Amino acid sequence: MIRSRNRSVTDRRSFLKVTTGAAAALLAAPNINTSRAASSELVLVTWGGNYRQGIEDGLVKPFTKETGIRVTVLDTPDMAKVKAQITTNNVQWDVFDAPGSMGASGAFHGYWEELPSGLFDDNDLLLPKQKYLVPFYTFAGGIAYDPARYPEGKHPKTFANYFNVGAFPGRRTLRSRAMETLELALLGDGVAPADLYPLDVERAFRVLEKIRPSVAKWVEATPQTVTLLQTGETDFSYTYANRIQASNRDQSTNLGFSFDQTLNGVEYLAVLKNAPNRENALKFLSFAMKPEYQASCMEAKGGAPISRKAYPLLSKDSLKWLPNMESKNNAFINDEWWAGNLEPLERRFKEWLLS
Amino acid sequence: MVTSATRGAGPFVAPAAILSLLVALVPIAFILYFSTMEGTSVEPFRTILKSSLFHRAMTTTVVVAFWASIISLVLGYIVALHLARQTARRRAALMVLVLLPFWTSILVKSYAFTIILGREGIINSFLSWLTGAQVALPLIFNRFGVMVGMTNYLTPLIVFPVLASLLAIDPALYRAAEVMGAKPIRIFLTITLPLSAPGVLAGVLSVAVMALGFFIVPALLGGRQDLMLANLVDFYTREVLDWNIASAVGVTLFALVGIFAIPATLIRRTKGRIAS
Numbered sequence: 141m142i143r144s145r146n147r148s149v150t151d152r153r154s155f156l157k158v159t160t161g162a163a164a165a166l167l168a169a170p171n172i173n174t175s176r177a178a179s180s181e182l183v184l185v186t187w188g189g190n191y192r193q194g195i196e197d198g199l200v201k202p203f204t205k206e207t208g209i210r211v212t213v214l215d216t217p218d219m220a221k222v223k224a225q226i227t228t229n230n231v232q233w234d235v236f237d238a239p240g241s242m243g244a245s246g247a248f249h250g251y252w253e254e255l256p257s258g259l260f261d262d263n264d265l266l267l268p269k270q271k272y273l274v275p276f277y278t279f280a281g282g283i284a285y286d287p288a289r290y291p292e293g294k295h296p297k298t299f300a301n302y303f304n305v306g307a308f309p310g311r312r313t314l315r316s317r318a319m320e321t322l323e324l325a326l327l328g329d330g331v332a333p334a335d336l337y338p339l340d341v342e343r344a345f346r347v348l349e350k351i352r353p354s355v356a357k358w359v360e361a362t363p364q365t366v367t368l369l370q371t372g373e374t375d376f377s378y379t380y381a382n383r384i385q386a387s388n389r390d391q392s393t394n395l396g397f398s399f400d401q402t403l404n405g406v407e408y409l410a411v412l413k414n415a416p417n418r419e420n421a422l423k424f425l426s427f428a429m430k431p432e433y434q435a436s437c438m439e440a441k442g443g444a445p446i447s448r449k450a451y452p453l454l455s456k457d458s459l460k461w462l463p464n465m466e467s468k469n470n471a472f473i474n475d476e477w478w479a480g481n482l483e484p485l486e487r488r489f490k491e492w493l494l495s
Numbered sequence: 496m497v498t499s500a501t502r503g504a505g506p507f508v509a510p511a512a513i514l515s516l517l518v519a520l521v522p523i524a525f526i527l528y529f530s531t532m533e534g535t536s537v538e539p540f541r542t543i544l545k546s547s548l549f550h551r552a553m554t555t556t557v558v559v560a561f562w563a564s565i566i567s568l569v570l571g572y573i574v575a576l577h578l579a580r581q582t583a584r585r586r587a588a589l590m591v592l593v594l595l596p597f598w599t600s601i602l603v604k605s606y607a608f609t610i611i612l613g614r615e616g617i618i619n620s621f622l623s624w625l626t627g628a629q630v631a632l633p634l635i636f637n638r639f640g641v642m643v644g645m646t647n648y649l650t651p652l653i654v655f656p657v658l659a660s661l662l663a664i665d666p667a668l669y670r671a672a673e674v675m676g677a678k679p680i681r682i683f684l685t686i687t688l689p690l691s692a693p694g695v696l697a698g699v700l701s702v703a704v705m706a707l708g709f710f711i712v713p714a715l716l717g718g719r720q721d722l723m724l725a726n727l728v729d730f731y732t733r734e735v736l737d738w739n740i741a742s743a744v745g746v747t748l749f750a751l752v753g754i755f756a757i758p759a760t761l762i763r764r765t766k767g768r769i770a771s
Contacts, residue, residue, distance in 0.1 A: 220733045245736065311614075316719070317734075357636050360714040367606065372615040373635075483735045487548060490730065493719045494551045 181210050182420040186237040188215040190386055194441025195237075202436065203427050209420050217242060222251050226413055234421040236410045237276070241319050243408035244479035247272040253411040253418060259426045266446050266465060273408040274425055277434070277443035278472075280381040280402040280463040281320060284369055287396045296376055298401040298469070303328030303351055310375030311356035313365055314348075318489035319478055321348070323403055323471060324378065333471035341485065345492060358493060369395060382442030385461040402463040405473045407443070523749065530742035539743035549727065549744065556724045557751070559638070559713070560706035563645040567702050568695065570646060571653025575694075576687075578654070579661040597651040605644055605715040612640060612716075640716035645709055652705065653698040660694025661687070700759045704752050724748045 186195050192213060200211045214233070219242050225231045238246060246252050252272035260269055267275040283302055285295040290310075296302040302312065303325070314321050322339050325347040331340070356374045359365050365379035366387050384397040409428060411421040427433060431449035438445050439454055444462045451459070463470050530539050543549040574593060578586050596604065611617045612634035622630040634640060664686065672682045710725040724744055731741035 218733060219736055223736055223738075249736065355719075358719045364715065367609065371609060371613050373609065373613045483737070486730070486734060490722065491548045491551075494548065494722055 180208060180420070181212065182235065182417050182424055183212045183214060183233050184235045184237070184424070185214045185217050185233050187217070190390070191441050195437060198437035198440035199428055199433055202433060203424060206427070207420075207423060209423070211424075219245060219251075222246060222412060223249070226251050229414070231412050231414045231416060233412050234415040234417045235424055236412060238273070238408045238410050240406050240408070240473050240475035241478055241482060243273045243406075243410055244475040245482060246410060248479040251410075251413055253413055253415065253421075255411070255425070256422070259422060260429045261447075264431065264447050264449055265429070266448060267406060270408075273410050274429060275446045276407045276409045276428065277438055277445055278404045278406050278465075279443050280399070280404050280470075281324075281378060282381060282402040282463075283398045284366070284377045284379045284384050285375070285396050285398075286369060286372070287394065289372075290375065295396070295398075297398040299324055299327040299403070300330060302376065302378070303347060305351065305354045308376070310354070311373075312351070312354055313357050313359050313368055313374050313377040313379075314351075314355050315365075315378065316358035316360045316490075316493065318485040319482065320378075320403060320405070320473065321489070322485070323473060325351070327401070327403065327471060333469065336471055337474045337477050339477070339481075345488075348492070366395075381461050381463070385442050397461075399463050401469040401471075403471050403473065404444075404463060404465075406475060526742045526745050526749075528742075529738050530746045532739055539739040540747075542740060543743050543747070548722075551720075552722050552724050552727045553747070555720070555722060556707055556748075559641060559645070559709070559721070559723060560703055563642060563649060563706040563709075564699050564703040566642060567646045567649040567653050568699055571650045571698065572657055572691075572695070574650070575654045575657035575661055575691075578658050593651050593654050596647060601644075601648055601711055602715075604647065605712055608640065608644055608647075608716055609635060612643065635716055637718040638721060640718075641713050641721050644712035644716045645706060648712070649702045649706060652702050653695075656698040656701075657691055657694040660691040664690045696759055696762065700756060703755045707748060707752055707755070724751075 184195075184200070186192055192215065196213060200213060203209065204211055217237050217239075222233070222236065225233065236242075236246070236252075243252075247270070254271055255269060255274060260274060262269065265275065267278075269275070283296050283299075287295075294308075296304070296308045301308055314324065322341065322344040323336060325344040326336060326340060327333065328351075329343065329347045357364070357368060359368070362380070362383070365377050366383050368374045369377040369379070370387065370391070370393055379397075381397050381399070381402070384395050387393045388395060409425050411418060411425065415421050428437070429447060431445075431447045432453065434445040434447040434450035435453035438450065439458050442458075442461060444465065445451060445454070454462075528534060532538060578589055578593075581589060609616070613619070614631045614633075614635075616634070618634065619630050619632055622632070634643070668686050668690075669682060672686055677685070708725050709723055710729065713721045713723050714726060725748070728741050728744050728748070731737050731744060735741075
């Protein structure tokens with residue numbers, strides 16, 4: 141009895157030794173990681189699925205081939221994780237693929253590295269580089285429909301049509317967030333794209349109040365903007381040109397998308413503050429904005445290049461899915477305006493949805 | 496009865512207890528810390544108490560969790576009763592069927608329900624074919640859709656504890672009742688139901704606790720008004736990046752779980768004492 145107890149004590153001791161050693165190793169691991177990574181590595185956070193495949197084929201592979209820098213591609217840019225990494229001073233991501241709202245919010249909170257000048261050919265960029273962000277591409281939001289059920293003339297083509305339930309009866313979708321939706325409401329009410337900002341918030345909510353009964357789903361998850369149309373759950377849907385392009389190509393649907401009027405959002409690239417591989421990250425940003433890789437990347441994943449010289453390099457089929465950037469009907473989301481207004485407006489919008 | 500079972504359990508329970516302490520209590524402590532502005536003020540709680548967004552989400556959460564638990568209990572109890580009456584081999588096969596939806600990703604299932612419940616989904620197309628008229632029952636993007644998605648996920652969690660209780664009932668009791676001339680309904684009400692109560696309690700408790708934290712089902716299958724507290728936590732964590740408020744909502748959700756869990760544990764303990 142006594143012997144067995146003794147043995148159990150020594151066992152416990154050795155057990156403690158092993159476990160504390162392991163715990164210490166685990167705690168030290170992040171630091172080991174970063175010091176090793178400083179040489180020839182890069183961590184890129186981008187979106188999943190086809191999108192990620194396009195980024196890897198069109199951008200990451202040629203980048204590694206040219207520079208020898210190994211790129212770890214991670215899924216799903218998440219601002220909460222950025223905040224956690226920066227506030228705990230344990231930054232593990234380098235390059236962040238940020239939609240407008242996230243890019244602006246990160247700039248607002250000081251989560252991004254300042255971008256030095258000379259990284260890009262500024263004359264070639266359709267939208268200027270900002271202090272913390274470089275525009276990567278634009279995506280076109282607009283009206284999608286099924287031409288088999290709603291032939292030419294029967295479906296809305298502009299946002300004014302979309303908000304005109306009398307002329308175009310049918311079930312619609314809108315997003316469950318203030319950003320984009322408030323813009324759509326104002327454009328739908330006849331505001332000219334040039335006069336959109338600052339947004340007339342009160343007017344936008346009045347317009348939304350009127351359309352509410354015809355909105356079948358306030359969509360939270362972006363893929364649902366397409367699946368609802370595919371299954372006939374809604375008659376028209378507010379979605380994105382590249383999503384419809386991918387659906388028609390990969391799922392052999394035959395959906396239509398109106399380019400008569402689009403609301404264009406900007407996707408940015410940013411470098412996290414104190415990123416472990418800052419130099420490589422800046423190299424990557426510079427590489428991603430070169431005309432040939434802007435073209436190969438957008439060819440692979442959809443989206444409109446920011447580089448002017450990339451357009452002639454795109455295939456005819458890809459150009460068909462891009463909005464005309466010069467058209468007066470098309471509007472651009474103003475991310476800087478949103479940076480200061482996002483929180484109160486999103487809160488008000490959610491409250492309005494629940495009422 | 497309870498004490499004899501618990502005596503000497505310490506060393507066996509300790510590793511699991513220490514692990515859960517580390518992986519659960521430490522983060523919870525951090526959330527508490529954040530919700531009080533690093534221990535300096537209760538402002539975040541004051542803010543959410545004044546927010547109508549929070550009040551609505553809170554009401555929705557409690558109502559949805561309540562009904563989802565009740566419906567899952569009724570459905571799960573029937574399944575468990577049926578399973579208890581099968582031979583062991585058949586029961587094992589049927590149990591796999593119960594678990595099958597449980598193993599499927601909730602995200603995939605939620606998309607699948609769009610195809611089943613949609614306006615032109617399987618149910619509505621079948622009804623249209625049957626009646627010869629266009630039927631489009633609103634089965635989705637409302638409270639009904641949320642209930643279907645949630646009970647589909649939660650029912651197996653009722654089946655297993657209830658089944659364990661049912662199988663533990665001494666078959667001699669049934670025989671004795673039959674010999675005495677009791678009708679099936681009376682046997683059910685005086686033997687089956689009271690003796691399966693511990694399983695029911697355990698099942699409903701775990702289901703209610705899970706139901707309070709549902710997130711993806713209300714987002715995909717719910718209507719605009721089906722916003723639950725977990726969705727609100729997500730909104731403040733990822734969109735607004737206000738972690739003090741997010742933590743305050745999380746603490747409230749946690750307290751809500753406690754309100755469900757503590758009385759149930761107490762009831763169980765007194766029951767055990769009576770039984771012993």
